[in-house]
Each structure stands twice: as structure tokens, then as C-alpha cells.
Amino acid sequence: NAGVTQTPKFRVLKTGQSMTLLCAQDMNHEYMYWYRQDPGMGLRLIHYSVGEGTTAKGEVPDGYNVSRLKKQNFLLGLESAAPSQTSVYFCASSYLGFQETQYFGPGTRLLVL
């Protein structure tokens, strides 16, 4: 039981490049989330999913897209990276939504030059 895993752990991009962050969970959770963590800003919700095939916007969705084609995977895409997207990205999952404990992945550090 690996819990929540994220790929890659670290990435450097140039402005305008694209990339996809992968989140996988093996706990059969319905809900999955993507957050970004910035110094002085705390964690902020980017997008979330309440089940396979669904996505919803969070607090800071602009510049990101997501997909939940399989229940166990939640992908976060950056189509044209900007320096403002330099951050640490965390994925999380929970069984029945925000009222339950969320389990977090180890994070992906992204640097956009």
C-alpha cells in the first residue's frame, strides 16, 4: 500500500514549456486534489475531482488543466509554464470528500525559469 505518490519529484522548465504532473493513489479514494504551496501563502487548492471522469475548479485554477480518466490517477497539466507557477505541488486524496481526512503525497518541486 503506497498511499499517494507523485511523479516527478523535481522538475525545471523554461517559460512556455508544458508538462504534466502525475498523482496516483491506491486507497480506492473517490476524491482527489491538487494544491500548490508557496512561501507566505500557505496551501491553495488548484483543482479537485469528486470521482472518475469529473473535475472542478479550486481557488487558483488559472493556467492549469486536470484530468481524471482513471479513479486512481489525477493529472495536473501546465500548457505554457510561467515563472509564477514556480511552486511545490501537492496531490491529496480522500474517501468521501472534504469532511474526511485528506492523505497527501510527498510533493513535486517545480522551477520555471
Place this chain on the structure above:
Amino acid sequence: KQEVTQIPAALSVPEGENLVLNCSFTDSAIYNLQWFRQDPGKGLTSLLLIQSSQREQTSGRLNASLDKSSGRSTLYIAASQPGDSATYLCAVRLMIQGAQKLVFGQGTRLTINP
């Protein structure tokens, strides 16, 4: 707009002391409040979750209280140990514009000195 504040931003205490971390929020219409710990370079680990109808939750040496009317929560750590050194985050769940959100504080960085 819901704001979650944690004071102090950093705290350093000798091993063995009991300590209290504070979390305040501006909108009392919350569904629940969670305390997390985050170790350097790692993800978040949930410590305690308090539903809005509850006053406190306990797990081992940890006790979290919630006072919705005053917009405050505290995390009490008894007999602190060096292994407790981490950043502690609180987060409140609420509804914003018809959607559920989890709003985080910026955290308190705790150092327990041997």
C-alpha cells in the same frame, strides 16, 4: 473571505515542555478543522480532525480544541519530543460560492531542542 491565521510563525522550546499552537479563522461557518504536520521536503500528515459539532479531539500526546464562536482552535502537545519538530498547519473546511473548500493557515514551525 475566510482567513486562517497561525501565530506564532515559529516556536522553539526545550524537550519535555507542554506547548500550545494557535489557529484563528475569520468566518465561524465552518464544517470542520484539521491539524496537519509537515516535515521538511515532505507532504502533509493529518493529525486530528474536529467536526464543527465537536469541541475537541485527542490522539496520544496531542489534543485539539475548537471554539467556533470565537474562531479559534488550539493544538496542545504534551511532553514534547525532538521528533515533534515540524511545521504544523491548520485548515478549515467551508463552503465558498457553492463549492467546498479547504483553507489553510501558513503554519507554525516548531523546534524542540534536546
